[in-house]
Amino acid sequence: MTAPIVEGMTTTIIASAAPRPPTTRTRLALLATATAVGSIGLAAGGLAGPLLAVELTGDPATAGLPIGVHVAGSAVGAVLVSRVSARDGRPAGLALGYLLGAAGAVIVVAAAAWAGLGLLLLGSAVFGVGNASVFLARYAAAATGGPATRGRALGIVLFAVAAGAVAGPNLLAAGGTLASAVGLPHLTGLYLISIGSFLTAAALLGALTRASERPAARPAVRRAAVAGTGVPVRAVVLLAVTNLVMVGVMAVAPVHLVAHGHGPALVGGIVSVHALCMFVPSILSGPLLDRVGPAVVTTAAALLLAASGVVAAAGSDDGVALLVSVSLLGLGWNAGVLAGSALLTAGVPPQDRLRAEGRGEVAMGLAAGGGAPVAGLVVASGGFVALGIGAAIVVLVVAVPVAVTLMERFGEPSQG
Structure with missing residues (x-):
């Protein structure tokens, strides 16, 4: 009986000494x-x-x-x-x-x-x-x-x-x-x-x-079944459009402010407020996403981004109006990125998520790379008013339909 007891004690000691996963x-x-x-x-x-x-x-x-x-x-x-x-x-x-x-x-x-x-x-x-x-x-x-x-x-x-x-x-x-x-x-x-x-x-x-x-090793997956949900495509589109609008507006907003006589202090303050609106609300908007679901948050993102464009167009020469506009822009970006990221994670099987996430990030990068020069051309031809209206139109044409289709698909707050 001694050998089994000693063996059991040894196994217990080794197991307890092994590092526990975090x-x-x-x-x-x-x-x-x-x-x-x-x-x-x-x-x-x-x-x-x-x-x-x-x-x-x-x-x-x-x-x-x-x-x-x-x-x-x-x-x-x-x-x-x-x-x-x-x-x-x-x-x-x-x-x-x-x-x-x-x-x-x-x-x-x-x-x-x-x-x-x-x-x-x-x-x-x-x-x-x-x-x-x-x-x-x-x-x-x-x-x-x-x-x-x-x-x-x-x-x-x-x-x-x-x-x-x-x-x-x-x-x-x-x-x-x-x-x-x-x-x-x-x-x-x-x-x-x-x-x-x-x-x-x-x-x-x-x-x-x-x-x-x-x-773990990737099991075989029927690609048609994965692609058939449509959620990953909508998520990537949402991420890309959200970044396109944000980068496009913010690429030229500081230059526009300086050209209209606003000083460095005001310009720096407006940019800082925008950055805070992009990230700080996440501590509240994240749990809200769990509670109300991705479709509602996507709708909020579309409305905030569109409102930002409208305010920018209406008060393109007013520093206060532009402060409100870029604040709404930051909040809309926050909601769009959270909802798009959650949808991309929920809409793809675990073994395919990393590949899908990489594509989502590439889409955001391409949107950022194209948004800045396009925004510059729009402002050069039609002014900041045209950029605000254009941003609102892009959101209404692309992001709002995505939100509507998600509303039809997700009847519950759960993200899967």
């Missing part, structure tokens, strides 16, 4: 913290990149080049991160994206030190992969939360992005001081900060990677 709350906390830290690095691509290009070349026309390749790198990065996530798990894929983003920042710093525009563009493209990880983290949160609390989990991680939206741009001066202290050009400071933030985010996700199981 709880849902722990996983969500680590994801949110990594996203908050990683999002601080986003300001470098959107703020310092254009300034650095102009400083290197002396030509203002090059300001848009780093953003263009950054968006392209983010789109390609979304596919890469999704594929690695499907093979090695979501934390591993997201961590790889952050590591590549940090490598891109290093390349940009080298480009600034050696005055090379080509190297700057290469670094900006690789840096964009970190951007992909920041925004793909919301899908990892949705998978962690499960159907009943999917909206809440999405909201928590999207709310975490507010940390970077608020803190990142305000670190420009501090980053410049850091760069000057180590003998580098002033504008590389935000990239130095982004290196630290991306590496820290990757380390936090590394804790999840070590504790997570590898994904």
Whole structure:
């Protein structure tokens, strides 16, 4: 009898010594913290990149080049991160994206030190992969939360992005001081900060990677049955249109404000309020999504985005009216991204979600890449009034029908 007793005790000791997988709350906390830290690095691509290009070349026309390749790198990065996530798990894929983003920042710093525009563009493209990880983290949160609390989990991680939206741009001066202290050009400071933030985010996700199981092998799935639901297509369309309208308007709004005599303080304040409206409401809109369902939130997004365009057209020269417009725009973007992300997760079988999520992120990136230049052409030909009316029309023609079809499909708040 002694041997079985000893064997049983040994098995118990080994089992108790094995690392326990993290709880849902722990996983969500680590994801949110990594996203908050990683999002601080986003300001470098959107703020310092254009300034650095102009400083290197002396030509203002090059300001848009780093953003263009950054968006392209983010789109390609979304596919890469999704594929690695499907093979090695979501934390591993997201961590790889952050590591590549940090490598891109290093390349940009080298480009600034050696005055090379080509190297700057290469670094900006690789840096964009970190951007992909920041925004793909919301899908990892949705998978962690499960159907009943999917909206809440999405909201928590999207709310975490507010940390970077608020803190990142305000670190420009501090980053410049850091760069000057180590003998580098002033504008590389935000990239130095982004290196630290991306590496820290990757380390936090590394804790999840070590504790997570590898994904199970993908079973055979009848593609026709998956595609027949129509929900994934509607979700991608909703995500793309939401980003198209937001990026298009905000790409030219600051320039329009300055051209009409508004000072930097007002312009900066309006942009900051818009950024806060994009992310901060997630802590409330996420749980609301769980309660009322994706169809209602999609309808709210369409109405908010359309109202933003109407207000912009009606008060295109008034700073207060534009403040209201971009606030509605941020709230509409928040609702549209939450609803679209939840629909994409709920409307695709688990074994196909990562691929679908990557396509959704690519669609958002392409919309962003096309929205800015198209908005510039619209404003050049018809003014900001035409842009506001055009944005409202796009929403009414595309997003509202999506909301109507979802209302017909989803009779209950549950997202599946």
